[in-house]
Amino acid sequence: MPLDPTLARLANAVLMVPFESHHAPRWVLEGLAEGISGVCLFHNNLQSPEQVRALNAQLGEAADTPLISLDEEGGDVTRIGQARGSDYPGNAALGAVDDTELTRATHREMGGRLADLGFNTDLAPSVDVNVADDNPVIGTRSFGADPGLVARHAKASVLGLHDAGVVACAKHFPGHGATSQDSHHVLPLVEADAEVLRERELRPFRAAVEAGVRSVLTAHIEMPTLGGSGPATLNHHVLNRVLRQELGFTGTVVSDAMEMQGVSERIGIPEASVLAVAAGCDLLCLGRFVYADQVGAVRTALVEAVRQGRLRGERLEEAAARNADLRAWARGRAAVRASVPGPDGVGLSGARRATRVRGEPPRLHDPFVVEVEAPAGVAVGEVPWGLSPWFADTVRVTPGATAAEDLSARAAGRGLVVVVRDAHRYPDTRDLVLSLLAVRPDAVVVEMGLPVWLPDLGTHVSTYGAAHVNSRSAAELLGAERALQDARSGV
Template sequence: MPYDPTLARLANATLLVPFESYQAPRWVLDGLADGIAGVCLFHNNLDGPEQVAALNASLAEATDTPLISLDEEGGDVTRIGQARGSDYPGNAALGAVDDPGLTRATLRSLGGRLAELGFNLDLAPSVDVNVADDNPVIGTRSFGADAALVARHAAAAVLGLQEAGVAACAKHFPGHGATSQDSHHVLPRVEADADLLRRRELLPFRAAVEAGVRSILTAHIEMPGLGGDGPATLTPHILNDLLRGELGFTGTVVSDAMEMQGVSGRIGIPEASVRAVASGVDLLCLGRFVYADQVELVRDALVDAVHEGRLPAERLEEAAARNAELRTWIRESASRRAAVPEADGVGLAGARRALLVSGDLPPLNDPYVVEVDAPSGMAVGEVPWGLGPWFPDVERVSPEEAHAERLAAGARGRDLVVVVRDAHRYPGTQALVSRLLSLRPEAVVVEMGLPVWRPGSGTHVSTYGAAHVNGLSAAELLGGAVGVPSPGGS
């Protein structure tokens, strides 16, 4: 078909693109000038505060108020804190404290830091109600398993971020908390009736809408109880009748990454993108590895779908208009955003409040720290965790029971601290910890994930997350060598 510049620019206005490097390539800068709505940055784009600020400034010069976004939830999912872990506790820790004022202040501080770096859209908070203990993709990213608790913290998080001038994006609609599969790899299915889903999954999204959230991100999951087949991202009934009609949302609907297998595995990214926009998505988050040529294929697919009558031009115009409204809100809010102190300490304070100790914790003598390794999820990536920065003698081991005798012998004459992460999900970890406690029943176990599984003996410390500040708060408690935390980048 002949090139249609008007439709091409409308299609561009629905795209949130990634790119390859620490500097914006020419195809991105030219694309922004030609109407691409914005970018989403990942670990491969971020290399320290000065570089990030310069990168974002160059993006902002390419067009008027492009969307400059990232997944920065605080806690385990951090982009700006990849080098050492986040300066902010994640949702599970904030939910454990259950002080909405703390949640609001924490997200306001995080939003202020993002705004200083030049970001204006944060793909957070996760407002999923995590009712599946073996959920491989949510876990500590959720405020908890109680819908009412998640709802009040969802509202607080939205208010905090947006007070800092950063648009919030509640996710993963209509709720990813009851799944036991990861939509990065498959299409999860939630079998629950509509009444339960409304009382549980939808309650936090209703609270986020009432708090004025500017955007909501869809989930690539099936919920037949809400009507329709296939991923929610591609289901008009869920996005239009439910989200816009029943919940009254008028802002921007953002897709989860279109490169995820749960949405495009069978039909490809361009076709999935067409169906998503036709179903009610306004802004296509393409993912991490969809670069120049593939972006062009997506744009061309949208234009071709209009010519073919599969995608009404009015739907494309509506999506572009909503994204323009979001950029207008960002532009107007920048001048009135709340000032946030450079190092307000709210993150560490929250992590300290979240600590939960079960059993007696005596003074520790020269602790020998054993960290039981656990895989990072796709959303988390490779971010440091554990107590290594604060103790001189730390060994990380694979989750195998055969290590137990050697480790117990290595700790002879010293106190033993065993650090785990989501032990409930890994039988090997449970077997190793149980064997260690049979040899050293007075050992201290530190759980840096969700404290679902607890061994029968020993003292148990729950941090509700593996962020830098979660580790620091646990190290303080256990007598590690801690100094004044640096206030720089998260």
């Protein structure tokens, strides 16, 4: 039975879709022409600046200002910086500096670069308050563990992106910072008291709303003390009583990726999508791997749910209207982009200001650098990190499978640098570092994640992130000749 064309177009209006390649396939272009509100680009869509500009121009010609989005947080989560790492420090580094003008300038410059590439929407910033040291999904993506600090930088980052004419999207509502589980794989549960959640998790979102944020992205996370049940993405009470009524948000509610197991593992993506729209989501970010046939299944599920009375047609109309308003806002802000200056080095400057040293960095003679492997989270993906661009003799090792004695022997008579990432989360990494320090107490330990664990011996350098600029700031501090030459030449 063919779909009712009016209902099908309304269903299209709540969709933000991914696609497979560096070129827009026919189903995406036709879908945009038939009312799909936008697209979300990932690593597999981005090859070069020229290719991205051409792709986004093609997408923009398929409809009147579709939302062309990506997850560009700067720092560890970068799409445009996948090849070598981001040119912008992430939120943890900006929070460590705690200069809201720097945060606004960083997001303004990053937004300007996105606009130059043809994007009009950034699924950022992350305004989660990271209070769980073992949080596997947020970590350096957060400005910090203090709600007041996160709130003021949430406001600054929203304003910075808006300065550049790019739609900001505060995430992950109502807050993913107090979990020890990743909603890509499971449904995390936070059982803190409601008043704690209001003062801690909700405070940055309140600040983002006050700053005029136009979209908020939900978390697939359960907070029963706020009311309702199930993941926030499917929780009518959380999205309406809390976000809209209590916080006063009037813009577009965007779902986190609907393919994530925290929301759709038990019921499937089409059914989860119906429940999300019914609960109050206006725009469904379907994820990275939900392509033509699956997009069609979601569209059909939404239309059938209206026919069956499980989803009010008025709810679809309301969501479509909010998304149309967001597209109109993006269209109206496009003129702002011409006034945004080009890159001025604010990213590297911020990374340098964020880098912290405990102890006195020694003069490294003929340095030998050991990078200890750490798994990349799903949100981060495979992005280069470490000091190998700056030091010629660098090895990447797997903790638990590498003998400290062998590494110590290779470093004999030379300066030793050990690079780790979130060592506090990995016992094997800590064991390897301690074994090396027992033999080489003069070694330098560079932590490129959160500096929760600080060994007693050696010099400790903390970068608060693993972006390219974070790496370079540490390399300069350690006297890497390549980094210093770049600094002298203004590269």
